Amino acid sequence: MTDAATDPAPSRRALIGWGGAGLALGAAAAGGAVAMTRTGDDIEPAAASAGAAVEFHGTHQAGIATPVQDRLHFAAFDVTTEDRAEFVQMLKDWTAAARRMTAGKAVGEGAYGGLAEAPPDDTGEALGLKPSRLTLTIGFGPSLFEKFDLADQRPDALVDLPRFAGDNLDKNRSGGDLCVQACADDPQVAVHAIRNLARIGFGKVVIRWSQLGFGKTSSTTPDAQTPRNLMGFKDGTRNIAGTETDRLKKFVWVDSAQDAKDAPWMNGGSYLVARRIRMHIETWDRTSLQEQEDVFGRDKGEGAPVGKAKERDKPFLPAMKPDAHVRLAHPDSNGGATILRRGYSFTDGTDGLGRLDAGLFFLAYQKDVREGFIRIQRRLATDALNEYIQHVGSAVFAVPPGVRDKDDWWGSTLFSKEA
Numbered sequence: 001m002t003d004a005a006t007d008p009a010p011s012r013r014a015l016i017g018w019g020g021a022g023l024a025l026g027a028a029a030a031g032g033a034v035a036m037t038r039t040g041d042d043i044e045p046a047a048a049s050a051g052a053a054v055e056f057h058g059t060h061q062a063g064i065a066t067p068v069q070d071r072l073h074f075a076a077f078d079v080t081t082e083d084r085a086e087f088v089q090m091l092k093d094w095t096a097a098a099r100r101m102t103a104g105k106a107v108g109e110g111a112y113g114g115l116a117e118a119p120p121d122d123t124g125e126a127l128g129l130k131p132s133r134l135t136l137t138i139g140f141g142p143s144l145f146e147k148f149d150l151a152d153q154r155p156d157a158l159v160d161l162p163r164f165a166g167d168n169l170d171k172n173r174s175g176g177d178l179c180v181q182a183c184a185d186d187p188q189v190a191v192h193a194i195r196n197l198a199r200i201g202f203g204k205v206v207i208r209w210s211q212l213g214f215g216k217t218s219s220t221t222p223d224a225q226t227p228r229n230l231m232g233f234k235d236g237t238r239n240i241a242g243t244e245t246d247r248l249k250k251f252v253w254v255d256s257a258q259d260a261k262d263a264p265w266m267n268g269g270s271y272l273v274a275r276r277i278r279m280h281i282e283t284w285d286r287t288s289l290q291e292q293e294d295v296f297g298r299d300k301g302e303g304a305p306v307g308k309a310k311e312r313d314k315p316f317l318p319a320m321k322p323d324a325h326v327r328l329a330h331p332d333s334n335g336g337a338t339i340l341r342r343g344y345s346f347t348d349g350t351d352g353l354g355r356l357d358a359g360l361f362f363l364a365y366q367k368d369v370r371e372g373f374i375r376i377q378r379r380l381a382t383d384a385l386n387e388y389i390q391h392v393g394s395a396v397f398a399v400p401p402g403v404r405d406k407d408d409w410w411g412s413t414l415f416s417k418e419a
Helices: 012-017 084-102 142-146 187-200 245-251 281-285 289-296 325-329 373-382
Strands: 071-079 135-140 178-184 205-216 270-279 344-350 356-366 389-399
Touching: 071 187, 071 356, 084 135, 084 187, 178 187, 178 270, 178 389, 187 205, 281 356, 289 325, 325 373, 356 389
Parallel strands: none
Antiparallel strands: 071 178, 071 205, 135 178, 135 389, 205 344, 270 356, 270 389, 344 356
């Protein structure tokens, strides 16, 4: 792999030529950061507390099987340009910026010291901060394939999600031509990344909606403590781990020979479903402990399934109530359907009626949305948990394969002439 630190920074003249958008995105000091290394489909979480950098290049995009970071800034964009070449150049510029930011390095001349007559290249809020395991993951929404003569390149698996029971979707928090998922252990690093990508994309794309997240609610690291959601229950038990290469291959990564004959450009990619799920916190907080445990099918303390002693004990589904969440969501209840979850909690103030606008920003990766999320969500139509939650935002994206080396770029398999 080529170290991003060796990539030549674009000249000041070139940056101004890009309309002042500026690619100087991460003047974060890299001192003391220990580069994390890929092992198969996972990244070792060694030295995470030291603000380590996650390798940007690879067969798959980082931010999927990567050990889940503590913070999220997720943004969906609409494309405003009709010029395919201009859009492709933006993807290349974004890739160059992402390569630098994930390494904790500045692009261009940074946040100060440059030409006084031009805006600084970097917004500056990440100055002095370590990479904090920042990962940036891009995805393409169904609506993108209505642009740039891409209709025949849309994968069959990238379906528009059907309306599910209980949905109350806000169109202003749904959809998008493309998305960027920024995960990091420092919230300022994640926000800085999205902010600067939006600057680079000015005039070509515009943010449609975004979501901040904290307190990861799922883990891809098997030895780590299972996180808890805002309802106080452990979430993500038996989630696919980044080291489980067999399960990743079976349920997450697209193999063009088997899974995407209609879209070979997706080989090595995955499909992402994002759902903003609001929790009726006040109602839940007045519910008895017994009912809370019956709703989930697990005890609140240990997280053990009904009738078991430990969290990771194999659940005996018939011991749970028929509408228990774990029972309905379990692969055994869904023909083996399994997804990789990377959800985060969110709290966005109140709704004007004194109620918290809080819940789960659900992120799930799979090799086919039809056989993963859709199958499971339809099964959850009778879930007892539905009394306490409501899906208010929704989007689906095709996540292309990783950036192979310093000459590759996001979306090259879809947009390059040789693809």
